[in-house]
Amino acid sequence: MERRADFIADQLERRIFDGTFSDGERLDEVQLAAQFGVSRTPIREALQRLTQSGLIELIARRGAFVRQPGPVDLLDMFEVMAELEAVCARLAAERITDAALARLADANARCSRCVPKGDVDGYYRENAIFHAIIYQQSGNAFLEAECLKLHRRLQPFRRNQLRLRGRLAQAMGEHEAVLAALREGDGEKAAATLRQHVAVQGEKFRIMLASRTAAAE
Amino acid sequence: MERRADFIADQLERRIFDGTFSDGERLDEVQLAAQFGVSRTPIREALQRLTQSGLIELIARRGAFVRQPGPVDLLDMFEVMAELEAVCARLAAERITDAALARLADANARCSRCVPKGDVDGYYRENAIFHAIIYQQSGNAFLEAECLKLHRRLQPFRRNQLRLRGRLAQAMGEHEAVLAALREGDGEKAAATLRQHVAVQGEKFRIMLASRTAAAE
DNA sequence: AAAGCTATTCTTGTATACAAAACGTTGACT
DNA sequence: AGTCAACGTTTTGTATACAAGAATAGCTTT
Known part of the structure; x- marks a missing residue:
């Protein structure tokens, strides 16, 4: 303003x-x-x-x-993010354009070029584009806006997660699977794959929470 | 503040x-x-x-x-509301307590008493409680808050919908089906039923949009 | 007469001054 | 000595005054 x-x-x-x-x-x-x-x-x-x-x-x-979100808050937010992205994928499977599929493949290619270089920043940038395209292709502007908002809010907590060994390569595989499902128009498969892809990122905080409650006992 | x-x-x-x-x-x-x-x-x-x-x-x-939302915006928002509630139902199916199931049944009973009297206001109040319990029983505080926010925002547009002939009785049946699915712990069934229950409310705006675009041609 | 420029005015954005409420401290009373 | 209350200080909430940008209207020029 x-x-x-x-x-x-x-x-x-x-x-x-x-x-x-x-x-x-x-x-x-x-x-x-x-x-x-x-x-x-x-x-x-x-x-x-x-x-x-x-x-x-x-x-x-x-x-x-x-108001710094605690592990419980983050766990909840990642769960919602996973579900929202799953909805995007399911809707996008029916509504996505060929041009958008090409742009997804492009973003993915640029993503994978960052993996061997260990370029986490570059990866993260292209990764964000990949997800944003799926939000947009849901064909639901309100859903897209909500996803972008939550994605942005979770950004600082997701970056750490990416530095774990082997996570980058694993994530790339998941991206490919989502893309394939979208190409086939298989909404349920795309949704399930993307949900799992995002949900994994919340796991870190589940572990943190578990160790904390265990320590309190 | x-x-x-x-x-x-x-x-x-x-x-x-x-x-x-x-x-x-x-x-x-x-x-x-x-x-x-x-x-x-x-x-x-x-x-x-x-x-x-x-x-x-x-x-x-x-x-x-x-910024008054147009038919397109409302359609998008109802679609997201339907999906969010479906997620709540799916999660709640595994996490809901017996006490909460009883409260759901109560709210439903009070709801159904309003139908023969044509008490739309009373129905709406109990209906809101029914949905709020499901949000809460998702066990995800962030999801609950988001649902309450969107529910509140859509409130004025949903009320009109309820006045359609026979809609109240139909909605009651859908509530019963959701409750039954939750009792059985069938998350997918509860999700699908609740998604449809909410999505119906967006239909009005789809029709409005269709007639408008048809008139423009 | 129409178009473009400038000046005036209206509205928003920011600073400061004032009011009221909450917190901490001190003092009196039990 | 402990507790409660009242006073003073600090901080938020509101009002007003000032600055800067945007819209408009009027004038000049072609």
Whole structure:
């Protein structure tokens, strides 16, 4: 919306993602205002924008508190992401165009070229394109928007997952399987494959949760 | 968040829903401020809150514009609602408690008592509870929250649908089928039944869209 | 007379000043 | 000494004042 509030919201979002702000921390308006060299007004607008993404919780007359998702939250979010992508795949299987299939194959090819180089950043970029094409080809603009929103929100937590040994190659195989199912127009197969592909990324947090609850006993 | 901004956001939301503000209309800040007897500040905060629900589009240095969803948008949203509820049902089939099954049966019983009386409001209230229990029993708090958000957003468009002849009785039957599937722990059956139950509500807008495109040719 | 440019005005974006509520601290009372 | 209450401080919520960009209208020019 506004120039400065927009910029500030982006900056704050980045700092929440990279852990500069820890969970539960209260963000002081005047302090942030001084830090950005602006008044409290654009700070407050930025904070409101961030509640929208769920990164911040705004409690009346108490202030803005950083809301870092815990393992349980992340597990839930990955589960929903997996289901939403599965829906996209199922719908796309019937609605996808030949041109889009070609673009999917392209993104996949560029993806696989990154694997031997160990180019995680490059892989991640092309991977995002691959998924975005499937969202779009669902033919449902609302679904597409929701998927992009959640994908973006989970981004920082998914990157770590990609660095695990052998995960890149495995993911490539899953991409190929999804593409093949879409080519065949087999919606259920595409959905199941993509659901599993995404659900795997949540496993890390399931393990983290399991070890934590075990330690608490 | 804030007392007045919160109230104002609710009021504006109501006016958008009931059609007081038409699609594309620009909302003047000073005019609204005068109308509510407050300054521009809480008005601006309320408007920001409404962008979050997608009811308003905020364009930089141009103002706030009402975004009434068209038939295409509604069709997409109902499709996503159907899929999300299907996911809830599938997950709930494995995770639901006996107590929750009893509450579902209760809500259903209260629902069916409203049908012969033609009590649409009562039906709608109990119907919302029925669906909310299924969201909750998915065991996924994030999914539950997303479902509640979308359900709430679609509320004004669903009510009209309920007034169609025979729809209430038909919907009751679908509720019973979902409950039965959940009792059996048959996730796929519960998902398919609930998906269809919700998808029917989007049909009205598909017809509206079809007649509109036909008229344009 | 029409088109383009400029100036004025209207509206949004930001800063500051003020009000009210919540928190912490200190003091009095039991 | 402990607890509760009142006061002061800090911080959020709201109002108003100011700045900057966008729309519009009027003027000039061709």
